[in-house]
Amino acid sequence: MSNAQEKFNNQFSPEMLADILSLPKRVIESRIRKGELKASSDGYIDQKQLEHFPEVKSFQNSTWDEELNINPLRPYSLIELFAGGGGLALGMEQAGFNSLLLNELDKHACSTLRHNRPNWNVINSDISKVDFTPYWGKVDLLTGGFPCQAFSYAGKSLGFEDTRGTLFFEMARAIKETGPKVIMAENVRALLTHDNGKTLATIKSVIDELGYTLIEPKVLKAIFYKVPQKRERLILVAIRKDLSSKVNFIWPSVYKRVLTLRDALKKGELYNTNVPESAGQSYPKRKAEIMEMVPQGGYWKDIKDIDVQKEYMQKSFFLSGGKTGMARRLSLDEPSLTLTTSPAQKQTERCHPIETRPLQTREYARIQTFPDDWHFQGPISAVYKQIGNAVPVNMAAALGRSLVNLLNNIELNN
Known part of the structure; x- marks a missing residue:
């Protein structure tokens, strides 16, 4: 088992814990600031602190x-x-x-x-x-x-x-x-x-x-x-x-x-090889330049140049709400956001965590836990649609x- 896998057996990021407990991430972050939860230097919370939550306890009592x-x-x-x-x-x-x-x-x-x-x-x-x-x-x-x-x-x-x-x-x-x-x-x-x-x-x-x-x-x-x-x-x-x-x-x-996106894309617990290359959409030149500015796990607000934020967001820049799906780059160390029928829709961006491109079709399929030998038919838009609509x-x-x-x-x- 890799060090990354061992880590996530016992620790949760604030974002991951929020998903497990069905709470806003800001609630978890607030509890950390108040000292109600203790986070490590890299921001992770040890599972032992969380054993009073039934959702966390269920991992320890798993009969899978x-x-x-x-x-x-x-x-x-x-x-x-x-x-x-x-x-x-x-x-x-x-x-x-x-x-x-x-x-x-x-x-x-x-x-x-x-x-x-x-x-x-x-x-x-x-x-x-x-x-x-x-x-x-x-x-x-x-x-x-x-x-x-x-x-x-x-x-x-x-x-x-x-x-x-x-x-x-x-x-x-x-x-x-x-x-x-x-x-x-x-x-x-x-x-x-x-x-x-x-x-x-x-x-x-x-x-x-x-x-x-x-x-x-x-x-x-x-x-x-x-x-x-x-x-x-x-x-x-x-x-x-x-x-x-x-x-x-x-x-x-x-x-x-x-499990995290790392488990989907890399050799490990889910798959015995790294994800194979496959067909995928690509970004227009200017969008690629802008997405290059987004860090892993970040979104449009993490672009440091506010003028570039405005250029990308246009009228949406001035609207309320976090719009966290826009210009979103996924993180290897978190589960993927819910897949949609296209990885490059402006409202629900699904950018590869390291490379500046939308997720490819085989990456999409792995996140939905399809085996690599399950082959999708039809044009690429139809393939994304089939995978995005599937039950994992x-x-x-x-x-x-x-x-x-x-x-x-x-x-x-x-």
């Missing part, structure tokens, strides 16, 4: 290694909707699921799925045109990351028919037509408060109407699940009512430490193992 031994009692079948470039599907495969059908509208994503898994039944189609009835009674788990859309509230029932015209309706229809034992949906954190909570309330109502018991939804942070990225996904798990009274769902354990593979696999454990318990109790 034990959960790696969870195996299906029999081959469990899976249907995945809105499959994208395969992050969730690959994680579920690693956990032991066998895919019956994967549906995705984007042709480049479907090409990626078929290229990497020629045996998968990939349906490149508008989901509203897919008939799921041939799979009735054959599906153990149905998954999908439906887009977050508002519903029409003309009626007051908040039921299945009220959601017609949305992609959630199509997922609900697939559930109705297949009758899976368990369903798992993933979405953005914003679904919790979308349309003042009406959207999630409707989803819960429909899940109940379809005959499923919903586990209390939970936001999973990717940094807890062996993913070097500050990404969050809202997870909904529901169990068919004829099965739910006899079993309990247990969320996956966290990994033993927080390692987080999906951890969740998949918990779902296998649930199905194992269903097998044993029914």
